[in-house]
Structure formats: C-alpha cells, structure tokens
Amino acid sequence: MMQMDHPYNQVEMIAFGGLHRLVWGGAVAWLVFACHTGHGGIVNSILNATPFRILSRLSYSMYLTHVMINLFVSSRIRSPFWLDEFQLVYYFLADMAIIVMASVVLYMMYEAPSLTITTIIFRKDKPVDKTPKGPTKGRTEIQSKMNGNTKTNSH
Structure with missing residues (x-):
C-alpha cells in the first residue's frame, strides 16, 4: 500500500x-x-518461554508508565537538537530502561501483592485423602487417645 x-x-x-x-x-x-x-x-x-512470561507480567505496568515517562522526558527539552540514528537508538534504549525500572517498581508494589491476595482468596483447598495409611489403619493418634487407647494399632 x-x-x-x-x-x-x-x-x-x-x-x-x-x-x-x-x-x-x-x-x-x-x-x-x-x-x-x-x-x-x-x-x-x-x-x-521465561522471558515472555516476565514481560507479560510487566506489560500492563509498562503500558501505565510509558506515557508519563515519555511526557516527562519530552517536556524537559528546551531547545531543538539534531537527531541521527545513533541518538535515536540511544534515547529509545534510555527511555525503555527507565520505563522497565518504573514498571518493576509498580508491579512489585501493587500488582504482585494483589495477585497474591487474589490467589489466596480464590484458591481451592486440596481434597482430604481418606484412605487408611500406616499401622493405625485410618485412625489418627488423637482419635486413638479419645477412644481410650494410648497405643495405635500396629498389626
């Protein structure tokens, strides 16, 4: 086109x-x-792959921070300057490094704790295994003591 x-x-x-x-x-x-x-x-x-998993966790924070950082950097320019390919790459990499650092801080302060709280609230408890194990044949020591037995069955 x-x-x-x-x-x-x-x-x-x-x-x-x-x-x-x-x-x-x-x-x-x-x-x-x-x-x-x-x-x-x-x-x-x-x-x-691991790098993409890390990037996926930071992508929303990068989305939120990049506009503020780009506005801050561009508002500090006081006079026109010549821009060649080297300076363009240099400024891009510098902005990207600052955005990633700010995104990591934002992720660690807000997104990671809220994700942890969400997984704790909505986790599914593991089902209790009801098969008899060991010499007690399904009875725990507390159940044995409640029934008056001080020793567990060891047949």
Whole structure:
C-alpha cells in the first residue's frame, strides 16, 4: 500500500482501511485460542518461554508508565537538537530502561501483592485423602487417645 509505483485503487484502500484492524484482532484472537487449546505448536513454545512470561507480567505496568515517562522526558527539552540514528537508538534504549525500572517498581508494589491476595482468596483447598495409611489403619493418634487407647494399632 505504501509503494509509490502502486496504482491507487479506491476499493482496495477502503477495504484495507476498514478491515485491517478487525483482521489483525481476529488473527491475535485465533492465536490465543490455538495456544490455549494446545494447537499452538512452536508459537506456543516460544510464548511460554521465561522471558515472555516476565514481560507479560510487566506489560500492563509498562503500558501505565510509558506515557508519563515519555511526557516527562519530552517536556524537559528546551531547545531543538539534531537527531541521527545513533541518538535515536540511544534515547529509545534510555527511555525503555527507565520505563522497565518504573514498571518493576509498580508491579512489585501493587500488582504482585494483589495477585497474591487474589490467589489466596480464590484458591481451592486440596481434597482430604481418606484412605487408611500406616499401622493405625485410618485412625489418627488423637482419635486413638479419645477412644481410650494410648497405643495405635500396629498389626
């Protein structure tokens, strides 16, 4: 679509402009569904790698902090300056490092504790194993003492 020698086609541009976000969202939704159902293949293996798990935990915090940090950095510029490729990469990496550090702090202060509290509240207790074990044949020492037996069965 951005090639200068590509002839302009109004139907093609309308279809692309109206559908490209919908198609992209559908493709991402299908990828999530395929990975969830076990049909993701190598994509599922890549997305389950440890670096991506860490990044997925920080992504919302990065989303919340990046605008504030970018506004702060851009508001400190007092005069115009020349920007070449090296400076562009340098400023990008510096901003990214600051955003990641702020996101880690935000995650550790708010998101991790609330996630821990949520898992404690909504955890499912493990079912109690009711099969007899050991020499007591299902009776605990407390039950044996309550019945007047000071020794447990050892047959």
